[in-house]
Amino acid sequence: MASKDRLPVLNQINYFVEVARQQSYRSAAQQLGVSQPTLTSQIAALEKTLGVTLFERSRSGTQLSPQGRMLLEPAQEVLQASLRFSDLARTMADDSQTTYRLGVPSTLGPYLLPYVLPELHARFAKLKFYVRDAPPLQLEQGLLAGEFDLVISPMYSESSQIIAAELFVEPLKFVIPSDHRLAGQQFIEPADIKDESVLTLENSHHFHYQILDICNKLGAKVLRDYEGTSLDTLRQMVVMGMGVAFLPGLYIHSELHRPEALHVCELSNMPIVRRHSLVWRNTAPGRVFFRELAGHFREIIGQQLASAVKVLG
Incomplete structure (x- = not known):
């Protein structure tokens, strides 16, 4: 099935489930906010796509066909999965509720992150980091290759692909x-x-x-x-x-x-x-939040580690 056809089919499945629930095209059309001819034509299109008859219409009402009864539960599961997908997408649109892959040098991460991550968690309860350590050159290469979303590094190239916010x-x-x-x-x-x-x-x-x-x-x-x-x-x-x-x-x-x-x-x-920066790709969807995040890093480091380092910015 071509990708351009998937959204209409999802709508048609929704129509199918509503007609089954109402046992009436007229009531289902009213509930869905569409005309009855539109609903009828969309159900017919779905039946043609599937190659089965979904409903039996008679003077006594609209009943599911045997095939329709078998397809009703999977159709409901499809709609529920679609809702979960939409809800998850809306949640991820808030960059502070996402899991990011964070790269740090082994000579820094164990001595910095225990001071910073707990406070970040207190500020952003649903923000999570999957942390991996690697030498700075590998961190930069991994960032450009998409293996990391963010890296903290004492070195980075002067590249138009990279944005760096100095930390300390x-x-x-x-x-x-x-x-x-x-x-x-x-x-x-x-x-x-x-x-x-x-x-x-x-x-x-x-x-x-x-x-x-x-x-x-x-x-x-x-x-x-x-x-x-x-x-x-x-x-x-x-x-x-x-x-x-x-x-x-x-x-x-x-x-x-x-x-x-x-x-x-x-x-x-x-x-x-040595100077450390928070670095990300200039095309990263979360780049606006990453700049805000750099500010939180600096603030927390200033509070927790002022005796050991000098915060920048």
């Missing part, structure tokens, strides 16, 4: 073993880490290249043979004295550090940060 700036902290020669200082001179052995994540992470750039500028050495698979493993390698590292501020904020094992500090007059 996160500092990168310098961490060293507690018995390191520089331990105990809140600020360390950048020149003091020349020739230091710096641990970082694997090169699938954008974070890796940011640290590599910093080390190249400061004359520090990146230990490529001991790259961590996660921030936790990176931290443990520092504790074990295998080197020093830069760790994101939100990760530091989320961890209960033991002062006797690890010292956290910063480089003097050299703030090292």
Whole structure:
């Protein structure tokens, strides 16, 4: 059946169910708000489409044929399914009542979302996120391919296909073993880490290249043979004295550090940060709501994490 014929057939099924309910073409026409000739012709068209006779008309009234009796219940189910479909579509027209696929880097999501998502749920009870983590480059590729509806990322291309709303700036902290020669200082001179052995994540992470750039500028050495698979493993390698590292501020904020094992500090007059944005496709149906959502993200982050990051916008 051609798609252009489906809507008229749905109307015809509605007419069929109403005639069966009223057992009268005249009463059904009045109930439906159509003329009796129109109703009669539409039932005839449905019978022709189906290849069966639906009603027996006599002086005593209009009765369902045997075939009509068999088709009545499926017809009612079709109409009920149509109503459910329409109701669901109306609900989804409210973007705050939809489930979105959200992508985040593994170096950010576990340390940000526990602070943000509960408050978002309190504001939008029916808003849901299916969260997946991936490196930033994969997040952007997935966004453009339709695998994600939204991503939070420290990097994105200057593309006409993408809209980005900046959320916050996160500092990168310098961490060293507690018995390191520089331990105990809140600020360390950048020149003091020349020739230091710096641990970082694997090169699938954008974070890796940011640290590599910093080390190249400061004359520090990146230990490529001991790259961590996660921030936790990176931290443990520092504790074990295998080197020093830069760790994101939100990760530091989320961890209960033991002062006797690890010292956290910063480089003097050299703030090292990464900027995070909420990113979506410029053709996304929910793009107006996404911009509003970015505002909620910033507000919640400002309330929950003001001591750890700087909110933008």
